[in-house]
Amino acid sequence: MANSGNGGIFDLGELRSLIDELGGVSGEEREALLAEMAGGHDECDCGDCGSEVLSFPPVEVASAAELAEAVLSVPLVSDARRLAVWTGAREVTEEGMLFPADAAEAGRELGLTGERLRLVWIVAVNSGLLRIDRAGASPGRALPPDLMEFWDGVVMDVLDRTDEGLTGSAVADEHLTEMLATIYATSDGITYAALVEGMLQAHEIGCEARAPEMRRLREELPAELDVALDLLRYCGLFERTADGVRLTPLGVWAVRQDLLREGHDAPLLSEVAGFAELSAAELVDAMLSGEAPSSAPMLWVERRVPEDAARELIKVAASGTAGQRGVIGTVLEEMGPEAEPALREALAEPTMWRHAAVWLGVRDLDAPVLTEDDGTWLAVDTLATLLHLPDAQEAMGEFEALEAGDELLRLVEEVSRSSHPDAIAVLELLGSHHPDTAIAKAARKAAMKARSR
Incomplete structure (x- = not known):
């Protein structure tokens, strides 16, 4: 999804997962529309890249003092320091490397040969332990005061070597x-x-x-x-x-x-631990407002029995808004079959039973067959999450990526006949913000029809 800071709730890709589960829906036509609507929402919206934004579980890191001390004991770092001292001042090749005879001597005296010697040399030079100029190699600076910045540079040097055969595999x-x-x-x-x-x-x-x-x-x-x-x-x-x-x-x-x-969500445990203590309703509100990172629900679920966690979330969703259901849907998607009893109970909830049916169906568990009307209801419910975002106007700008056509026009007409309580609001949203004038006009007209009914 777009990196909107809203905890992953505006995920029209959810619509794609309905395709195979909707019993009476026209497969090819709905697939084309939903694939079109889902496209592009799993990518960063920073404007600088097109890479997918991923969320990782929160981690604990050692203290700065422990980490700095550990840097000094890394074999690669120790060897880079040894090589810098051993090299001292000597001539180097045009490429800034040791001459073969010196490389052989380094192998004998330091036990560094081949690609490992090349890696250690690069780290020593790039980190400033060795200085290379027209006169050759000469002693560089000592280790910098900020050892973690130094370590970060060492790791980047290592990862940059993959194109040259870093590991031998x-x-x-x-x-x-x-x-x-x-x-x-x-x-x-x-x-x-x-x-x-x-x-x-x-x-x-x-x-x-x-x-x-x-x-x-x-x-x-x-x-x-x-x-x-x-x-x-x-x-x-x-x-x-x-x-x-x-x-x-x-x-x-x-x-x-x-x-x-790279712009991924990789929080520290200390940054999200407080969210694990919230109630289900508080967690959902924090995600909806953008206060909680998208990794917060992972920790929240881990601290609970899965079935109980699912039951708490479903209780909020059953009486909540489409925005709350959107948040909760992303959390439930990450839960496995151990949450099945809670989802089966959700089949009795008027606003949740369709979502529960999809959840069960995609896991190859026994589930009710959904009709075309049910599919439209779910589509409206997913689009209606926009109505509850603090930056809905900005999120609607992503509709510029949609290619207007008969399929989107058909969905607009279907939405106008939907029993979903947010159907008119969704049409008005499309009518006000969709960049294609034909779609916007059709949505406004469909909203008028729906109101007259």
């Missing part, structure tokens, strides 16, 4: 950022088997790898990944566990910095 290099983000999202780490399987899936989907390549990778990737993880451990990012890997405290800090730079 092409697959690990290709998907290193995804791997770091995945492990960041699992505070207890990830098993080795799950990591291998995740990397294979990422490669198969992201790189459209064919069956022969995947068969080869299934045999080769475990050994490659083992070597890659050793390199990342050397860089201070990973540590081994009994059956897998996890980020080090420095790794957690560094990955979070990178996620924040």
Whole structure:
């Protein structure tokens, strides 16, 4: 969705999930419209990028003193300091690297060879431990007072080397950022088997790898990944566990910095802990106002029995506004089958039973069949979340991305006949803010019809 700061509630992509669940709906026509309406709302609206904005679970980071002390014990950092002292003042190649004879000597005396020596050299130079000019290499500055800024630069140097074959595994290099983000999202780490399987899936989907390549990778990737993880451990990012890997405290800090730079939602536990103590109604209001980050509900649910949490949310939604249902819908979407009893109870609620039917259906659980009218009601309910946003006017600007056409005109007509209490308000919203004059005029006309009924 757009990074609107409203906790992820304006998510017209929710409409797409209704398609296969609506029994009497014209499939191709409604698919075309809803796909059109959902498009573009999963991307950042910062204007500088088109990347998807992701929400990560809140994390705890070690104290600044502990982290700074840990930087000094990272093998890569220690070797960069050793290499800088060893190098002293000497000539370098036109590319600013050690001559082969000096590189061989560094290997003998420091145990640094090949790509590892190149990585350590780059870190030493980029961090200022070594200075390169026309005269060659010479001693640079000492470690800066701000060791975390220094560490951030070291990690960026490491991640920038993936195009040059950082880990020795092409697959690990290709998907290193995804791997770091995945492990960041699992505070207890990830098993080795799950990591291998995740990397294979990422490669198969992201790189459209064919069956022969995947068969080869299934045999080769475990050994490659083992070597890659050793390199990342050397860089201070990973540590081994009994059956897998996890980020080090420095790794957690560094990955979070990178996620924040990319505009993702990666809060500290201290920033969202208070939201976990709120009632369901208070949490929903905080999300609707934009006060709570989109990661707050994750922690709120984690602190409760899933079925009980779902029941609390549904109680608020059943008597609340479309805006509240929009917020609650995004939270319920993240809950698994353990919440089924609460969703079955919701089938008895007039304003929630359609949402509950969709929730059950998409999880292949027994659910009522929805009619075309039910589908329209849900579409109105989702669009009506705009009526309850503090920046509804700005959010409506996203309608400029919609391609007006017969499908949108047809939905406008369907909305005018809907029994949803917000149907007229939604039509008036479209009539006032849709950039296409034909759509806006049709919506105003449909609103007049609906009022006359």
